[in-house]
Amino acid sequence: MNPSVLLLILAIAILFALERTFPLRRQKQPLGRRIVVNAVVAALAIAAALMIVRPVASWLLEAVSQNRWGLTGIMQMPVPLQGVATFLLLDLSFYYWHRANHAWPFLWRFHNVHHVDPDLDISTSVRFHFLEIAFSAAFRALQVVVIGGELWMFVIYESAFQLNTLFQHSNIRLPITIERWIVLIFVTPRMHGIHHSKRFHDVNSNWSSVFSWWDRLHGTLNLNVPQAAIDIGVPGYSEPRDNRILQLLLMPLRPQRSYWSAEWKLPYPVQRDAGNVLPE
Template sequence: MNLLVYTPLAIFALFVLLFAIEKWFPLRASRTGLLSRLFVNGVLSGLVFVVAMLVVRPSSLSALDWSSAQHFGLLHLLRLPVWAEFIVGFLLLDLSFYYWHLLNHKIPLLWRFHNVHHIDPALDVSTGFRFHFGEVFLSTLFRVAQVIIIGPALGMFLLYELVFQAGTLFHHSNLRLPIRLERWLNKLIVTPRMHGIHHSQVRPETNSNYGVVFPWWDRLHRTLGLNIPQSKIEIGVPGYSSPDDNTLWRTMIMPFIKQRDYWSKPDGSRTSRDPAALEKKKNYLAE
């Protein structure tokens, strides 16, 4: 149960560390004001934290208690050794988040809310906390179903939560790692360059790289795209690229008002990618 207390503190410490380091070693040049972004992202993050603590976490823990008491869930049925149960459960939790992320892009109602995360005009560690509170609220049903279907032990669940949050901050960060190191890391975990492609304004690139902790699910489902150099990536959503779209008020009401064409710029053009700008190997991480 100590993880319940220490996880928020550990995540905040990681945020501060990454925030400092990414300013010294930036992966992409910022094209927008930092303070205005931090204000919007900070308020959105605060609302997310409130909803998570008051709704999502209690609901997940209640479902976890029920699953444990009833011996319900896949892991209870498999009756694996403790070490094998931990590995399988950890992988299933991460795989389920891959599917949840995919659904947030494919289902129009969910995308209305998830779009608020993607319209951030820059990508850094603060984007890892920037979500609409409505998206987090809607995720409650998924989180309850996730726990009931998989049936993880409490310790495994809480440890995955810690790794999940840490991974989210890390791969959203604007941290430039040596390319050889990142290519090696990317065989094991989702990294900043990999996830930066997911935040591209080019639609096929946005519809790739859905993994949270492990990159293997994208390889398995053929949604992996690594061959776009970071210098060629424009962050955001074309239809919501105006500074007016990123005010606090607009981000709050955006899911509830009429939606524009997400992938057309105000002048009607669409962001595309010249194939000549891509690295030859699609599944080889570009610098």
């Protein structure tokens, strides 16, 4: 078995056990039903990635390596520095891609499938509409051509990206002191949980993928939200039928409902701590 795949399976098993033992938020729906739904949606997304995204990226990576395209190739960097620059630029570009998926109505139709999950745990990390994954092939191609770099650099970033995606979606209650240190560098479960809140202000914050500092640099970091105040999901898609498999697959292709009513655009009705620090 591919070592990176084995590592992901091991990470899923460990994180799943931890979120069952030390849950951060109380779940609203039965776990078994959600896992089945999310697994089916994820299977289609993985198929799209293997059939479309991976071949496009592999072909372009070979061309980029041979012709030294991209910023890191043009600048003639030493290999170690090129590896670091490639990693950082890939992560920064994913910050912008994530923002685009929220800002552009067409892309949001598909990304909404990820957000309407009424609970947030490790199964949500793989719940993406297969057409969102297919469309991302164009973004991945742009990443490769503009940034450049060697294949191993993309493999290292992709491994870190996938591992942190699993971690930040997990429903693990880390000791708050430890998580406050981790979030200075990486996206954590509490930080990303805020992004999955039904509150309009919250969902439009915390877009980073691996490193949390992109949100700090862009002024979109939002930490001082008590986890007990967070209601996961999208207000306009909160009916039980909205999380059925067929409904999720057809959802982006149908006329869209209003996502956020006026009440979900108001400030929190609870007192929040001063400063931008993770509360308990």
